[in-house]
Every structure is written in structure tokens, then in C-alpha cells.
Amino acid sequence: NIDKILEYRVMPYGEKHLLLVARDVTRVTQLEEMRKDFVANVSHELRTPLTVLNGYLEMFNADPQAYPPAFMQKAFGEMTSQTRRMQSLIEQLLILSRIEASAERVYEKIVDVPQVLAAIQSEAAALNQDKGHEIEFTVDPQLRVFGIETELRSAFSNLIFNAIHYTPAKGKIQVGWRLRNKAAEFYVQDNGEGIAEKHLARLTERFYRVDKARSRKTGGSGLGLAIVKHVLTHHNSRLEIDSEVGKGSCFSFHFSTELTVVNSHASHQS
Numbered sequence: 469n470i471d472k473i474l475e476y477r478v479m480p481y482g483e484k485h486l487l488l489v490a491r492d493v494t495r496v497t498q499l500e501e502m503r504k505d506f507v508a509n510v511s512h513e514l515r516t517p518l519t520v521l522n523g524y525l526e527m528f529n530a531d532p533q534a535y536p537p538a539f540m541q542k543a544f545g546e547m548t549s550q551t552r553r554m555q556s557l558i559e560q561l562l563i564l565s566r567i568e569a570s571a572e573r574v575y576e577k578i579v580d581v582p583q584v585l586a587a588i589q590s591e592a593a594a595l596n597q598d599k600g601h602e603i604e605f606t607v608d609p610q611l612r613v614f615g616i617e618t619e620l621r622s623a624f625s626n627l628i629f630n631a632i633h634y635t636p637a638k639g640k641i642q643v644g645w646r647l648r649n650k651a652a653e654f655y656v657q658d659n660g661e662g663i664a665e666k667h668l669a670r671l672t673e674r675f676y677r678v679d680k681a682r683s684r685k686t687g688g689s690g691l692g693l694a695i696v697k698h699v700l701t702h703h704n705s706r707l708e709i710d711s712e713v714g715k716g717s718c719f720s721f722h723f724s725t726e727l728t729v730v731n732s733h734a735s736h737q738s
């Protein structure tokens with residue numbers, strides 16, 4: 469559709485000629501469509517839990533005494549999980565917009581990644597209680613990077629929590645933070661369900677999920693990998709995904725040698 473690609477006007481030019489002025493608006497149109505999709509997605513994601521909450525509230529309001537305790541317990545359980553879903557979506561949206569608007573400079577602070585990972589490790593253990601995965605952390609204690617701690621924390625935790633969610637119970641997850649070819653490397657390897665090749669290119673788009681219903685059930689907002697992508701772009705890096713259906717996935721990224729710092733003080737201590 470030419471109207472979507474070009475914006476054009478035809479004007480008289482002298483007595484015998486016409487002048488055609490055309491402007492390529494492909495990018496403008498794409499951005500406008502992305503914005504509309506984003507608003508539609510956010511509205512949809514918020515409307516679904518609100519519909520559930522509203523349904524129960526109307527029922528209770530019409531006849532508060534009518535329901536047996538077992539039903540009430542189920543209803544409150546569902547209302548709590550829908551409320552949590554909205555909370556997590558709003559938190560993820562705020563993180564995403566903060567990263568997008570951030571003018572913080574990456575080279576101003578050194579991040580103690582082993583410490584950040586230790587905090588995530590205990591959150592992961594709590595999340596792993598139902599799943600019973602074997603989770604192995606291999607962390608080089610001396611390795612630091614220049615970066616923004618809150619952003620890096622989001623990137624690491626999103627990848628680790630996804631591995632826990634998308635690996636069937638009693639799986640094996642390996643998390644690593646190491647020096648490789650003088651650059652810092654982070655990886656999360658799981659032996660979970662894996663991702664078909666056709667999905668890989670779109671996986672870091674906001675709200676893109678391989679299986680919407682499953683992702684919602686695990687409490688996923690569909691924004692995790694979009695956050696990871698933004699954080700890594702901010703740190704001049706990018707996400708690499710290696711995956712095979714039924715075998716598992718490996719998500720990894722590298723920091724350039726300029727961002728990588730090996731802490732000699734920590735090395736004396738160890």
C-alpha cells in the first residue's frame with residue numbers, strides 16, 4: 469500500500485509541469501503502529517485480570533451470604549493471583565520506561581556482579597521450591613563491570629527466573645559469570661522445553677510469547693526479554709539465544725573488554 473510508504477503531494481510547477489514531492493514515511497508508520505500495538509496490548513493485559521476481579525465482586529455484592537467457604541477460598545485465591553499479575557505488569561512497565569528514559573551513563577559506576585547474583589540466587593531458590601530444579605551457579609568472584617546495577621539486576625533475574633519457569637520440574641539450570649577472551653560473559657543454560665527457531669527473532673519484542681496462556685499461568689508479563697534487550701543495548705551488548713525444542717535453551721551476553729574490570733583487591737582476598 470503506497471500510502472503507507474510514501475506521503476506525497478502534486479503541485480503545479482510553472483505552466484506546463486507538475487511537481488511531485490514524496491516523503492518516505494515507512495519508519496514513521498512503523499513506529500506509530502508499534503505504539504498502537506503497545507497501547508492495545510497493555511489495555512488487554514490489564515483488562516483480563518480486572519474482568520475476573522469485577523466478576524467476583526459483583527457476585528459477592530449481589531448476595532454476600534450465598535457462597536460456601538470452599539468457594540470463597542478459591543475465589544480469593546484467584547483474586548489474589550490476578551492482583552499480583554497486574555502489580556507485576558505495572559512494575560515491569562515502569563522498569564522498561566525507566567530504562568528507555570535513562571540518561572545514566574554506563575561508565576560511571578562499577579557493579580559487583582557476584583554480589584548481585586548472590587542476592588538473585590536466594591530469590592531463585594525460593595521460586596524453585598515447587599520446581600525442584602538443580603541450579604548451579606558458577607561465578608568468578610573477581611569479575612566486575614562498569615554498568616548500572618538496577619538494570620543489570622533486572623537482566624540477570626529475568627533470564628534466571630525464565631529458566632526456572634520454562635523448564636519442567638526437576639530440570640538442570642546452569643548460571644555462569646566468567647571472564648572469556650578478556651570480556652565478561654553471562655549465561656543461563658537450561659534443559660527445558662526449548663524454543664522453535666521461528667520464534668527466536670521476535671522473542672525480545674514486548675508482549676511476544678511463544679504460548680500466551682502458559683506464560684500468563686506462570687505469572688509472566690511478556691516484558692521480561694524486552695527489558696533484557698533494552699538493558700543490554702544500554703550496555704553496548706546484545707542477547708544471544710541458542711535453543712532447541714525439547715532439549716533446552718542457552719541465553720547469554722558479553723560485555724566488551726572496556727566495560728570489564730577484574731577486581732585485583734578481591735583476588736588478593738580469595
Ligand code: ADP
Binds near residue numbers: 684689690717
Ligand atoms: P514472559 O513474561 O512471558 O516470561 P519474556 O519476555 O520473559 O516474557 O519471555 C518471552 C517468551 O519467551 C516467554 O513467554 C516464553 O515463551 C519464551 N521463553 C523465555 N525464556 C525461555 C526459556 N528459558 N525456555 C523456553 N522459553 C522461554
